[in-house]
Amino acid sequence: MDKFSGKIWVLGDDIDTDIIIPTEYLALKTVDDMKPYAFSPLRPELAGQISEGDIIVAGKNFGCGSSREQAPEIIKALGIKCVIAKSFARIFFRNSFNNGLLLIENEDLHDVVKEGDNITVCVNNFIEHENKKYPIAELPQNLVDIVNAGGLVKAMRKLNGLD
Secondary structure (H helix, E strand, C coil): CCEEEEEEEECCCCCEHHHHCCHHHCCCCCHHHHHHHCCCCCCCCHHHHCCCCCEEEECCCECECCCCCHHHHHHHHCCCCEEEECCECHHHHHHHHHCCCEEEECCCHHHCCCCCCEEEEECCCEEEECCEEEECCCCCHHHHHHHHHCCHHHHHHHHCCCC
């Protein structure tokens, strides 16, 4: 996960967990059953257009609202490699790492990209878009290890020699 590239989907500010996965779909049995409805209040077609390895670039306060764990699980199930936003709601931030979804905060990228652009992410170093590098903060190694393992439970199983 050190370096990867992907096509971006651009979303705005205050994308809450009810937009990521509306309440009425939480009764479905699995995350795979729920994922076609991801982002449906905002863009009903979006879930069907996302491909494995794509990246979401959003504005401020991504993941606000309820603390539902299904929100980051569904983003990950859609194949999104990471979410880059100006800022994240704190509970969503923690839930995402616990589920193995990489989040990166960057104040500038959202204002210069357009949907469909490709970017390259060099984890703990920079994001590159159209030959310009945007520095990003370094994540603590334990969070990188959790994402690389696929989530907190998998990381702890690995750490404790159970897998």
